[in-house]
Amino acid sequence: MTTTVGQYLSARLGQIGLKHHFAVAGDFNLVLLDELLAEGSTRQVYSCNELNCGYSAEGYGRANGAAAMVVTFSVGALSAINAIGSAYAENVPVIIVSGAPNTNDHGSGHLLHHTLGNTDYGYQAEMMRHITCATEVVLSAANAPHQIDNAIRTALRERKPAYIEIPCNLANAACPAPGPVDSLLSEPAADQASLDAALEETGRFLYARDKVVLLVGSRMRASGILDLLPALADRLGCAVTVMAAAKGFFPEDHPAYRGVYWGEVSTPGAQELVESADGILCLGPVFNDYATVGWRATLNPENTLLADLQGITVNGRVFTGFSIGQYVEALAVRAPRRASSAETPRRSVPAIPPAARGARLSNDEMARQINALIDGNTTLTAETGDSWFNAVRMELPGGARVESEMQWGSIGWSVPAALGGALAAPDRRHILMVGDGSFQLTAQEVAQMVRYELPVIIFLVNNRGYVIEIKIHDGPYNYIKNWDYAGLIAAFNAEDGHGLGLRATTAGELAAAIEQAKANTRGPTLIECDLDRADCTETLVKWGTKVAAANSRAPKVN
Numbered sequence: 001m002t003t004t005v006g007q008y009l010s011a012r013l014g015q016i017g018l019k020h021h022f023a024v025a026g027d028f029n030l031v032l033l034d035e036l037l038a039e040g041s042t043r044q045v046y047s048c049n050e051l052n053c054g055y056s057a058e059g060y061g062r063a064n065g066a067a068a069m070v071v072t073f074s075v076g077a078l079s080a081i082n083a084i085g086s087a088y089a090e091n092v093p094v095i096i097v098s099g100a101p102n103t104n105d106h107g108s109g110h111l112l113h114h115t116l117g118n119t120d121y122g123y124q125a126e127m128m129r130h131i132t133c134a135t136e137v138v139l140s141a142a143n144a145p146h147q148i149d150n151a152i153r154t155a156l157r158e159r160k161p162a163y164i165e166i167p168c169n170l171a172n173a174a175c176p177a178p179g180p181v182d183s184l185l186s187e188p189a190a191d192q193a194s195l196d197a198a199l200e201e202t203g204r205f206l207y208a209r210d211k212v213v214l215l216v217g218s219r220m221r222a223s224g225i226l227d228l229l230p231a232l233a234d235r236l237g238c239a240v241t242v243m244a245a246a247k248g249f250f251p252e253d254h255p256a257y258r259g260v261y262w263g264e265v266s267t268p269g270a271q272e273l274v275e276s277a278d279g280i281l282c283l284g285p286v287f288n289d290y291a292t293v294g295w296r297a298t299l300n301p302e303n304t305l306l307a308d309l310q311g312i313t314v315n316g317r318v319f320t321g322f323s324i325g326q327y328v329e330a331l332a333v334r335a336p337r338r339a340s341s342a343e344t345p346r347r348s349v350p351a352i353p354p355a356a357r358g359a360r361l362s363n364d365e366m367a368r369q370i371n372a373l374i375d376g377n378t379t380l381t382a383e384t385g386d387s388w389f390n391a392v393r394m395e396l397p398g399g400a401r402v403e404s405e406m407q408w409g410s411i412g413w414s415v416p417a418a419l420g421g422a423l424a425a426p427d428r429r430h431i432l433m434v435g436d437g438s439f440q441l442t443a444q445e446v447a448q449m450v451r452y453e454l455p456v457i458i459f460l461v462n463n464r465g466y467v468i469e470i471k472i473h474d475g476p477y478n479y480i481k482n483w484d485y486a487g488l489i490a491a492f493n494a495e496d497g498h499g500l501g502l503r504a505t506t507a508g509e510l511a512a513a514i515e516q517a518k519a520n521t522r523g524p525t526l527i528e529c530d531l532d533r534a535d536c537t538e539t540l541v542k543w544g545t546k547v548a549a550a551n552s553r554a555p556k557v558n
């Protein structure tokens, strides 16, 4: 039984649970795109450019578990590199497939378009090797199935992007048909002796502690076991905090939830709770400079148990040979049961009083109205900028999710990522919070939201510039040309479309715009929120000065 290389790839993408793949056409991938359409397991969705294509795939992968994208050689793939870097840094398995030169051109001395103008076509794969967990350059149809399977299997296991390069003359070449998908999906069994030893050492750690707290970090997205965390918290009877990049990873209506731990910009009570505990179970944490507020919020290693994707470190010993999911699942049933120390839940952030309808729109009022829009079936995508700080202070009902990109932090990511999330989870409400500066990098993807009739509610925070940068280190470079953001939607609708562009300068206008957005179910609604530049969250100001201080440390004199 045979198929073609392109249809083998297409069948595998469908078998691992994708319903869509993202693409931008180019002459090195047109036949491959035809093969994907012919096999039909996944719907082909187009992006305005390859960077946005990659960001959309990452957003899709966050909601769906994995994603795929198809670009053309060099001019396409090199544009996508920033997005693949994001998927790598944020632990999202994106399969990036690039068309490539005809196999007869290799070694021929031919100079080809869309290349560096020499006869070495290997540079693209070399670049991808640094930001993927597997890089497969297909040069024969016979070997293509092994290479495609290896790339997909490794991406799913490592929770990282993988790269596949398919020459334009092999996409429709015959190759063997795929076998069962189980070989790509099965997780290695835990090494039981190692897991038992890790649990035993964890028990010793817990018995020696009076005050235990769970700290959930963003690498837990890759664990696939977020739904087990409440059972673990119940077993340990401890309070739970999350790091800013893991906002929404633990249900905030759970009695043990105590807010976001972010050093001195934590939600009220969370910093004291974590830093006074003598047993902190850190699950998938990322302690980078932003998360530690410029290296100021650091925990005592004596008091921490570190559970990460590579293994467990506790009481000065490292345990590997099992996944973090297998560890948490076992711990939730075998940890020494501890009496609940969780007090009655309280609002983790002070309530914001509603502003009068005629009042000038403020950041606080905007955040308050957005929070009121979030229900248990909502995904809030928050862009780098003050949107991070507005998202972190939201009170989330159980089931609500927040998606942010706090490790990679490439502005513009959120617009395509929100599109990807909306395609992956059409039954959820999708809200996007994005600043004017970030929006200008990837704005055209809103046209694709119009095209695919995705009812994303976009809060475009127009504070006239790069405010987070202004707070870190000001200069003329932080000020941008203003756009008529609401007016853009008419351009994106063109002959047809259900996009809606609205502008809010007062609390009442915002409330009315939100009602219109909720009723617009056949396209995106962009609400331009007009704010004073100086009107940002207090936490941004506090955090920005500390990060600026870290950035400006003098070089060490040896």
Ligand SMILES: C/C(NCc1cnc(C)nc1N)=C(/S)[C@H](O)COP(=O)(O)OP(=O)(O)O
Residues within 6 Å of the ligand: 383, 384, 385, 386, 387, 409, 410, 411, 434, 435, 436, 437, 438, 439, 463, 465, 466, 467, 468, 469, 470
């Ligand atoms: C310019 C930059 N970061 C530098 C940067 C530059 N280029 C890329 C791709 N990614 C980056 N993070 C950042 S965070 C701006 O303040 C974003 O401005 P905006 O979207 O308007 O948000 P705020 O006003 O809330 O800051």
